[in-house]
Amino acid sequence: MKDIGDLLGRIFLSFIFLYEAYDSIFYMKATKATMTEYGINWQQDFLLFSAIAVLVLGGLMILSGYRASLGAFMLLLYWVPVTFIVHSFWNDPPDEERLQAIMFMKNIAITGGLLMVWVNGSGRFSIKRLFATAKVPNA
Template sequence: MKHITDLLARIFLSLIFFWEAFDSIKYFKTTKVSMTEYGIIWRQDLLLGGAIFFMIFGAVLILTGYRSKLGAILLLMFYIPSTFILYSFWNDPEELYRINSIQFMKNLAIIGGLMMVAVNGAGKYSIKRIFATTRLPKRYL
């Protein structure tokens, strides 16, 4: 049961990053406007393109289980700073304080899940393990 839970957790973790990357691509100009509102004006195309790459590449690594620790670290490099920039509820007015604090805590939970993948790896059901345990018959060698 633990191995199936590991697989499901990796699937759910990767889905949020695939969705966020798709959203950033679809609304590229709107995302750049949002970056300007948060004071991020230095090379927005480079930063946004890099963030999209980190999200897609990291999510693929976590989903497949191949180098999932690297994928988790890439996503942590993106997600920790963006969480503190986007949801700094301690600086928000009263009407935004509650919703941003909830979003901040949800992002901390996702960060915790990524840390668990970074420490524990992919588990039994991963592409890396399938390649390691699969042997070709001698007639194909």
């Protein structure tokens, strides 16, 4: 049961980041406008394309289980600063404070999931384990 839980957890966790990459690609103008709104003006194209690359690569690494710990670490380097920048509920007006606090706590929970993958690895059902246990036929 633990192995199935690890697999399902990795699938659900990776979809958050893969969807965010999709959203950033297909709504690039809106994403850049949001970055400007939060004061991220330095090298927006570089930062946006780097973020998309980290989201796709890290999400696929967690999904497949191949170097899932490295993928989780990469996503943590992106996710933690973004959480504190975008969902800084302590700076928001009272009418937005509650929603931003909920979004902040959601991101903290996702951070916990990433930390669990980083520390525990991918589990039994992963591409890495499949490659390690595959037998190559003799010629």
